Amino acid sequence: MxxxxxxxxxxxxxxxxxxxxxxxxxxxxxxxxxxxxxxxxxxxxxxxxxxxxxxxxxxxxxxxxxxxxxxxxxxxxxxxxxxxxxxxxxxxxxxxxxxxxxxxxxxxxxxxxxxxxxxxxxxxxxxxxxxxxxxxxxxxxxxxATVPTPKVPTETEQRRELMRDNKETDEFCLIRRRPIPVSDAPDLINMLSDEVLLQILKWLPKASLINCSMVSKRFCRLSRDESLWIRLDLSCRSLYHGALGQILDRGVQIFRVAQTEIDDPAILPNSKSFMEDFQCKLQYLDLSMAVVSLDTLTMLFKRCRHLKKLSLENVPVNTEVCKYLSQNDCLEVLNLTMVSGLNLNCMKYLLTSLVRLKELNIGWTQLNNQTLSYVCLNLPFSLTRLNISGCRKTLLDKNVLDLVNSCPNLRELDLSDCTSLTSSTIDILQDLEHLRFLAMSRCYAISPAAFKKLKHMPHLASFDIHGHMPEGILMHLKEYFGEQIVVNKFLFSSVARPTVGIKRTSIWNLRVKD
Incomplete structure (x- = not known):
């Protein structure tokens, strides 16, 4: 025991x-x-x-x-x-x-x-x-096998415990950070010149350029260089408030924001573009179907003086927006398809100042008779491509006559869905000697026999007449035109539109991505 x-x-x-x-x-x-x-x-x-x-x-x-x-x-x-x-x-x-x-x-x-x-x-x-x-x-x-010793607190934990104790006792505590060790090795990046670094940075996407701007003061300056921000594509995205102002500060020239939602305010006071005398370098701007307020459009066009091509398809406007837009006297292409808010005063601002217009699309803008008559009388002489479709009961034969007299150098003309036009319009269009493309789809008041007169136009190469006549008559008309005129080649109009078909990486044949 x-x-x-x-x-x-x-x-x-x-x-x-x-x-x-x-x-x-x-x-x-x-x-x-x-x-x-x-x-x-x-x-x-x-x-x-x-x-x-x-x-x-x-x-x-x-x-x-x-x-x-x-x-x-x-x-x-x-x-x-x-x-x-x-x-x-x-x-x-x-x-x-x-x-x-x-x-x-x-x-x-x-x-x-x-x-x-x-x-x-x-x-x-x-x-x-x-x-x-x-x-x-x-x-x-x-x-x-012994009992494990208690965990030794790290330096960070000791510092937090010390700060907690001092907070409880109301004592002053000064914590000194350890100095960052400096390597004696030479800094090869800083030895490179700005020109060499810019050639390297231009191959980076825009998101990486933003990350590079947080490396150092030098990289922040280089990443904001205008040569890296010439073209930018932010379509189908959301821009938070202040983002548009930062983009304008970087000197973007080719900018695509189609189907993009832009929050207000788009330009903040801490941005350079917020100043009244600031002028951005935008030349090609695609705002098709963008969700943007009238105040943002006013602030944007107020700072634009060098626009050459602009698309505002399905975007609401007002008189003030058109007033600032008219300051871009070098504008050549303007797409206003399905734009709401256009009135007589808006068209007066635009047609009085934009004398260099070559392409204009005002289809389906629901213009009234007075406004449409003013447009046909005051179209710029330099205009070569025009889309004025969708004027169901407002566009008349006399308006077409004024249109032909205002811009005799037209090469493309779209009069589709203008149901008030008659066969007299075909005789008026004979004066357009340089016309190469004509669209008159769903103009039901014009007889099929009147279209045969188009064969006498020397330069006409394409004619669209969708939904106007039965298939048998259409086949007879194609045989009559022969190889001289191609019938129903295009489904949609491409006048002044930035993108055509499935192309989504360029606007007006200009790349928007590096």
Whole structure:
């Protein structure tokens, strides 16, 4: 039977802290050939004692895992001393005060070890899962799995803890940052000239240029160079407030924002383009079907003086927008298809100042009779391509006569869906000697026989007449024209439109992406 130490103070399990290592029994069985060592965790109920009697201990010992090692008696005693484990002698040995454990008569020592349960304030830092020690004994070395030490806080955590303590005590704390180590190696990037860096940066997409601007002051200056921002495509996107002003500051010349939503305010006070005397460098602008307010359009055209080609398809305008737009006297192409808000004053501003127009598309703008009559009388002489379709009951034969007299150099003319036109229009169009393309689809008031007169026009090469006559009459008309005039070659008009067909990487045959 194992004798308990009298000088050990045992604790009740009710007072034993949770999630802390439990007391450990280590039994070493000595023999000539091996030492059997077992280690296990004690788990007891609230009312059980720390040690059981001999029968219970023997039963638990049988179920424990064992490790064995062949050593001699002297090595066993030295090992026990190094581990700091107290010895328990048998009853016979204590009564006779004789020595046990000789090589001829092997005996057993039971070593009891109680962990110190006095915990300090950092008891929570001990890992709760470490409830059992595994001791491995080898002849050459001894390895023991110990309890992991508490995690050492990092410098950042120490700094935060210090700031928290100073905040609670209202004490001033000055934290000095470590200096950034400076390499002695030469800076090869800064050795390059601005011209070389610009040649490298021009191959980067616009999103990467914005990231490069945050590297240093020099890269910020180079990434904003106008040579890198000549063309820009932001179609089918959303521009947050202030983004348009930053784009204008970079000197963009070819800009596509078709089907783009532009938030207000588009230009912020911290932008250069916010100044009243600022003039942007925009020359080619595509705003087709963009979601933009009238205030943004006013601010934009107020700062534009060099526009050459502009598309405002399906965008609302007013008199003030047209007033500032008319300041671009070098405008050559203007697309106003399906634009709402056009009135007589708007057309007066545009046709009075834009004397260099070569292409104009005002189809389906719902102009009234007065406005349409003014347009036909005051079209610029330089106009070569015109789309005035969609005037169902407002465009008359006399308006076509005024149109032919105002711009006799027309090469393309689209009069589709003008249902008030009669066969007299065909005779009027005979005066357009340079006309090469004519569209008169769905002009139901004109008889099919009147179209045969178009064969006498020397330069006419294409004629569109969709939805006007039955298939049999259409085939007869194609045979009459022969190879001289191609019938129904195009489905839609391309007058003044920035993109035609499936091309979406260019506007007016100019690339918008690098």
């Amino acid at each position: 194992i004798k308990k130490f009298q000088n050990i103070k045992y604790r009740n399990m009710n007072t034993f802290p949770k999630n802390v290592l439990k007391p450990v029994d280590i039994n070493i069985t000595n023999s000539d050939s091996k030492i059997m060592l077992s280690c296990s965790k004690r788990n007891r109920g609230d009312d059980e004692e720390m040690f059981d009697d001999e029968n219970t201990q023997n039963n638990n010992t049988k179920c424990r895992k064992r490790w064995s090692l062949c050593v001699r008696k002297e090595e066993t005693e030295q090992l026990a001393a190094e581990l700091g484990i107290g010895m328990l002698e048998t009853d016979e040995v204590m009564n006779t005060d004789s020595t046990v454990g000789s090589e001829d008569n092997p005996s057993t020592w039971d070593f009891g070890m109680e962990l110190n349960l006095a915990r300090n304030q950092e008891v929570d830092n001990i890992t709760p899962s470490c409830s059992q020690h595994n001791i491995v004994l080898n002849k050459e070395n001894i390895v023991m």
